[in-house]
Amino acid sequence: MKLVVAVIRSERLPDVLEELFKANIAGLTISRVHGHGGETERVETYRGTTVKMELTEKVRLDIGVSDHFVETTVQAILAGARTGDVGDGKIFVLPVERVVRIRTGEEDRAAVTPVGVPPD
Amino acid sequence: MPNPADTAWLLVATALVLLMTPALGFFYGGMVRAKNALNTLMMSFAALGFVGLAWALFGYSIAFGPSPLAHAFLRDVALDAKGTIPHLLFFGYQGTFAIITAALISGAIVERMRFGPYVAFITIWSLAVYAPVAKWVWGGGWLGRLGALDFAGGTVVHVNAAAAAVVCALVVGSRKDYARQAILPQNVPFTLLGAGLLWLGWFGFNAGSALGANAIAALAFVNTMLAPTATLVVWTMLDLMRTKKATAIGAATGIVVGLVAITPAAGFVGPMSAIAIGAIAAVPSYYALLYRARTRLDDSLDVVAAHGVGGCVGALLTGVFASQTWSGLETATGSLKQLGVQAVAVLATIAYSAAVTFVILKLVALASRLRSDVREEGLGMDFTQHGEEAYSRGEGAVLLLDRRGEQ
Numbered sequence: 001m002k003l004v005v006a007v008i009r010s011e012r013l014p015d016v017l018e019e020l021f022k023a024n025i026a027g028l029t030i031s032r033v034h035g036h037g038g039e040t041e042r043v044e045t046y047r048g049t050t051v052k053m054e055l056t057e058k059v060r061l062d063i064g065v066s067d068h069f070v071e072t073t074v075q076a077i078l079a080g081a082r083t084g085d086v087g088d089g090k091i092f093v094l095p096v097e098r099v100v101r102i103r104t105g106e107e108d109r110a111a112v113t114p115v116g117v118p119p120d
Numbered sequence: 121m122p123n124p125a126d127t128a129w130l131l132v133a134t135a136l137v138l139l140m141t142p143a144l145g146f147f148y149g150g151m152v153r154a155k156n157a158l159n160t161l162m163m164s165f166a167a168l169g170f171v172g173l174a175w176a177l178f179g180y181s182i183a184f185g186p187s188p189l190a191h192a193f194l195r196d197v198a199l200d201a202k203g204t205i206p207h208l209l210f211f212g213y214q215g216t217f218a219i220i221t222a223a224l225i226s227g228a229i230v231e232r233m234r235f236g237p238y239v240a241f242i243t244i245w246s247l248a249v250y251a252p253v254a255k256w257v258w259g260g261g262w263l264g265r266l267g268a269l270d271f272a273g274g275t276v277v278h279v280n281a282a283a284a285a286v287v288c289a290l291v292v293g294s295r296k297d298y299a300r301q302a303i304l305p306q307n308v309p310f311t312l313l314g315a316g317l318l319w320l321g322w323f324g325f326n327a328g329s330a331l332g333a334n335a336i337a338a339l340a341f342v343n344t345m346l347a348p349t350a351t352l353v354v355w356t357m358l359d360l361m362r363t364k365k366a367t368a369i370g371a372a373t374g375i376v377v378g379l380v381a382i383t384p385a386a387g388f389v390g391p392m393s394a395i396a397i398g399a400i401a402a403v404p405s406y407y408a409l410l411y412r413a414r415t416r417l418d419d420s421l422d423v424v425a426a427h428g429v430g431g432c433v434g435a436l437l438t439g440v441f442a443s444q445t446w447s448g449l450e451t452a453t454g455s456l457k458q459l460g461v462q463a464v465a466v467l468a469t470i471a472y473s474a475a476v477t478f479v480i481l482k483l484v485a486l487a488s489r490l491r492s493d494v495r496e497e498g499l500g501m502d503f504t505q506h507g508e509e510a511y512s513r514g515e516g517a518v519l520l521l522d523r524r525g526e527q
Binding site: 009011012014034036042043044045046049050051052053054055083085 | 155297301495498499500503507508509512514515516517518519520
């Protein structure tokens, strides 16, 4: 099993979700995060105070998948998140030691396989 | 000599109507996404400045001057009486109407139209569309002479703005996410706050249109209280019948529809008729709103369903329910003939407003593109148009010092 962590543009989230669901990836967690990734600076002005926003709002996706699903997941994220400009984000694929589904106690591959899909 | 009591009431009424434009900003601003909240509010606030100023320089003169330039730059608008109030106050009161009418259009093009072209559009629109239509009905123009009844602006304000809104939505085009993704309101309490403040301001709008502290003002005032009560109840019932839930945005919308519908009738009908108008008006607007969401027309905040449909229903029902007993006017009596005159006024306003709106948009588009590109729309209008965010947490913000100041 692997944990796919992706940091993407918040405004691309709906597109990424659409691609993931199309690829039958149903289990995921998202969080709103702030990050810095070398995008062009964003300058805002409030009553004469000009500030440079060093941190940009991003969305982080955490998706636990079985090994043969990693490539599908990565491709789905790429398809939804890429605009071609600096600041599109990153995808990290991490090894996972153990996964437990809380409801049933199922472990590992059975735990990351959606309900109703036979684990092959 | 101006009458002191009438003057006092119109001073208050003018302030109340002015408040309606920021209120509209909150009503609209609650219904867009967080990344467009400031831009949507600014579309209303900008009207206060640009349309207000245009009204002082030219608009009032076009609408109410003996000739289009007779009162330009407020020439001869002084403290002498116009009716029973100072002429200058009459000018100011009418100016608040011009401002809100232009701001109403913004609901059709939020979240995508660029700010500069928008401001240019509403400024020109207030002079080329609002002022002439106000003249037709209230400034001694042909619709007034024909006998069209429009107490406080159902046709001049609401039908007029809604016709412009349709054309704006069509010319500017849909939002890139429209009908592709769920677009949810960022702050429903803002929308309810806006609806509440609009209702408060509307007492100045309708009861102030009596242009005096008199019995007709009292009639318009109470009608303004009663009509939305009926609309709110019917709207809630329709909501309950359809989804078994009474929605808050539905309540806010119902209130506005009731206010729109009673506007043309406020000083001409009795209180029970006001309740009937409010109740009847809920139905077509409710279904127009449901229908619109299934079409390609991205009239984003439903200017047409609320102000267009509500305004038409109100204008037509004025021709049915107008009562000489209440209005004291022989000319204000419901009849088939009056209904016909009302329909002529509505149709003429829609035709003129739609046609001239189209021309103005095309002219503005020659100077500057009307809408944001896809990337800017994705980032949101607050940052791309105003360089600010509605809900900035300031994390990671670095203060930039003014280099010239350092030296």
